[in-house]
Amino acid sequence: MKPSEPTLRGSGDKPTNPSLLANPLVFISEDHLRERQICAVIDGLATADSLNRQATMSVLRFLNEEMNVHLRDEEEDLFPLLAKRCTQEDAIEGVIDRIKADQDEAMRLLPQVREMLAGCLDSGADLTPEDRTVLSRFAARVRRHLVAENAILLPIARARLTRVDLRTLSKHMLSRRGLSDFEEATDVD
Numbered sequence: 001m002k003p004s005e006p007t008l009r010g011s012g013d014k015p016t017n018p019s020l021l022a023n024p025l026v027f028i029s030e031d032h033l034r035e036r037q038i039c040a041v042i043d044g045l046a047t048a049d050s051l052n053r054q055a056t057m058s059v060l061r062f063l064n065e066e067m068n069v070h071l072r073d074e075e076e077d078l079f080p081l082l083a084k085r086c087t088q089e090d091a092i093e094g095v096i097d098r099i100k101a102d103q104d105e106a107m108r109l110l111p112q113v114r115e116m117l118a119g120c121l122d123s124g125a126d127l128t129p130e131d132r133t134v135l136s137r138f139a140a141r142v143r144r145h146l147v148a149e150n151a152i153l154l155p156i157a158r159a160r161l162t163r164v165d166l167r168t169l170s171k172h173m174l175s176r177r178g179l180s181d182f183e184e185a186t187d188v189d
């Protein structure tokens, strides 16, 4: 990370800045902007006449390096913390179940999406109509997941998680990325 780089990126055109891990809910929210931007790129691939190699590589890099870690942040840390802190009125379990169903559907399509994109890069072939349908379905699931999380889960998390919870979340997210504490994160590019 360069010192001049703004703390909040906002456009989602690059991986989320690790210095934001000190504020884990801000980091997750920025990850959602990143996901939204990648969904737009995937939609572009699904409708373009010919394969955009640069865009295909960006999507593959995101799928291979960022998406899985984001999903683990939520499944292994954010969701359990929310389940622990939320009251009955929050009705959080039903919301988490619906979000997980969209995630599961996206994860089910993920190997196919990876394979088709990598295959087109290797062979130079264009995506088939079937490939395009799968891409659109995948982007729609990912988008639904992040819309529900931004609209429902993150506001509840901001209200309910304690400072200790946020610190725990931050530590686990750092460790998942091979960073042992917040100070180290600021050195990562």
Ligand SMILES: [Fe+2]
Pocket: 032, 070, 074, 145, 146, 149
């Ligand atoms: Fe998410």
